[in-house]
Amino acid sequence: MEIKKICCIGAGYVGGPTMSVIAQQCPHIQVTVVDLNQERIAAWNDSNLENLPIYEPGLSDVVKEARGRNLFFSTEIEKAIHEADTIFISVNTPTKTYGKGKGLAADLKWIELCARQIAKVSTTDKIIVEKSTLPVRTASTIKDILKHTGNGVNFQILSNPEFLAEGTAVQDLLKPDRVLIGGDQSEKGKEAIQALVEVYERWIPRERVLTTNLWSSELSKLTANAFLAQRVSSINSLSELCERTEADISEVSRAIGTDSRIGPKFLKASVGFGGSCFQKDILNLVYICRTYGLTEVAEYWEQVIKINDHQKRRFATQIITNLYNTVNAKKITFLGWAFKKDTNDTRESAAIYVADHLLFEKAKLSVYDPKVTEQQMLADLDYLNTRSAQENQELVTVEQDPYEACEDSHAIAVLTEWDEFKDYDWQRIYDKMLKPAHIFDGRNILDKEQLEKIGFKVFSIGS
Ligand SMILES: NC(=O)C1=CN([C@@H]2O[C@H](COP(=O)(O)OP(=O)(O)OC[C@H]3O[C@@H](n4cnc5c(N)ncnc54)[C@H](O)[C@@H]3O)[C@@H](O)[C@H]2O)C=CC1
Numbered sequence: 001m002e003i004k005k006i007c008c009i010g011a012g013y014v015g016g017p018t019m020s021v022i023a024q025q026c027p028h029i030q031v032t033v034v035d036l037n038q039e040r041i042a043a044w045n046d047s048n049l050e051n052l053p054i055y056e057p058g059l060s061d062v063v064k065e066a067r068g069r070n071l072f073f074s075t076e077i078e079k080a081i082h083e084a085d086t087i088f089i090s091v092n093t094p095t096k097t098y099g100k101g102k103g104l105a106a107d108l109k110w111i112e113l114c115a116r117q118i119a120k121v122s123t124t125d126k127i128i129v130e131k132s133t134l135p136v137r138t139a140s141t142i143k144d145i146l147k148h149t150g151n152g153v154n155f156q157i158l159s160n161p162e163f164l165a166e167g168t169a170v171q172d173l174l175k176p177d178r179v180l181i182g183g184d185q186s187e188k189g190k191e192a193i194q195a196l197v198e199v200y201e202r203w204i205p206r207e208r209v210l211t212t213n214l215w216s217s218e219l220s221k222l223t224a225n226a227f228l229a230q231r232v233s234s235i236n237s238l239s240e241l242c243e244r245t246e247a248d249i250s251e252v253s254r255a256i257g258t259d260s261r262i263g264p265k266f267l268k269a270s271v272g273f274g275g276s277c278f279q280k281d282i283l284n285l286v287y288i289c290r291t292y293g294l295t296e297v298a299e300y301w302e303q304v305i306k307i308n309d310h311q312k313r314r315f316a317t318q319i320i321t322n323l324y325n326t327v328n329a330k331k332i333t334f335l336g337w338a339f340k341k342d343t344n345d346t347r348e349s350a351a352i353y354v355a356d357h358l359l360f361e362k363a364k365l366s367v368y369d370p371k372v373t374e375q376q377m378l379a380d381l382d383y384l385n386t387r388s389a390q391e392n393q394e395l396v397t398v399e400q401d402p403y404e405a406c407e408d409s410h411a412i413a414v415l416t417e418w419d420e421f422k423d424y425d426w427q428r429i430y431d432k433m434l435k436p437a438h439i440f441d442g443r444n445i446l447d448k449e450q451l452e453k454i455g456f457k458v459f460s461i462g463s
């Protein structure tokens, strides 16, 4: 069995970059990425590569090389499904906002819709690949829906979770630590696994392609994200203790990270983790554990989220306390809105929640982010539903120029670790601010000593 025609359902942060890299690395495979969202597909097809719907370093070069050759973006979903021998499902699986499992479980509505659509239009045998992050045992639901098509088509379900991180997606896809493929342990299942292994083997050393059973693969994805998020919450929880004891969290991170059993990565204290997945996947893990009656296990993982919420709230409170317990009508500047640097993604960004706390206290926010649009920032705040869209618009100003954003401000809060913030002319910024001028560095990226020399009052996380 050889994979020749791929259809990927979902042209988002995962579907777009993953399929672009597969197409670039495998010119013999035709890859069509489809989506219901016409605007998104039009942006993927835009002749100006600056207009791709996702900002990722290096992505436009990959798209430029493969698009029109063997990489296509389309809204003709049924046609692409019908023609493909392999279908990747890469649609969103957000936390449920209604009904049973509300606020915890993953909403699998879009996954089921995909399965039903595949069932409806398929006339030839296909491999179905779960690329979306899914609760363990979802493959059995997909199998069940596909089995009842009654048109004699054979489907093999594989789980191939994605481990890329935003901002480094292209590098992560070109040189992943590992690729994971889970499948049925039957002969047909093993054949399907092998077919997908051969795709990745084109550019990834074979020993980095791990194969497992379906359920281990599904659960490993949730586990990997839970472990990563847990490290961030662990270090963030200790940052608060550092602030009380004159220990310095950066020194503590370095000291423990040099132990090879702990390792240095993911120990950076921050204003709290964001992103579309850490919270959603841990909540989902908690829900699954509860479903199986594993109360203690569920409570263990829930704590990771509690600490993260605490860290975001704590940062906002620190700003209010240090601005003499009131921020009413005070201009506060946010540098950064994205959930991390080098992405335009703002989903679950700590900035949104810190902003919300400050807006409750009637602060006036001025925001600058090099990649996030004003429309997106306001949409993020409106989504919280804590005040009217009009109020958000009145209280929040979005600037294109960081120096203007800081003018006449009482305080600057760094919410995202964009590299450019380190190189600003901080004297120039200081001169135009109200005094005393405060900086709350939520990412510990600025040179505290230099800023203090200029005259700023500097507050960082965990020191
Ligand atoms: N964003 C990330 O960095 C990572 C995300 N994941 C997982 O990958 C999955 C996708 O995530 P993102 O790409 O971030 O989501 P996204 O929201 O950016 O993209 C999903 C796309 O699927 C489309 N879609 C939904 N239902 C559809 C249907 N029935 N037919 C056609 N198109 C449909 C939506 O219009 C949307 O454009 C999620 O399960 C997520 O947990 C996994 C690893 C990394």
Ligand SMILES: O=C(O)[C@H]1O[C@H](OP(=O)(O)OP(=O)(O)OC[C@H]2O[C@@H](n3ccc(=O)[nH]c3=O)[C@H](O)[C@@H]2O)[C@H](O)[C@@H](O)[C@@H]1O
Residues within 6 Å of the ligand: 133, 162, 163, 164, 165, 166, 167, 225, 228, 232, 265, 266, 267, 268, 269, 270, 271, 272, 273, 274, 275, 276, 277, 278, 339, 340
């Ligand atoms: O399933 C997913 O969506 C992805 O989730 C994360 O990737 P991502 O959320 O894109 O970005 P990360 O680099 O993991 O950062 C997540 C959040 O944690 C924060 N973080 C990270 C590391 C750290 O030391 N400290 C810290 O505060 C970041 O600023 C960011 O807000 C995982 O790293 C990916 O492996 C996974 O595929």
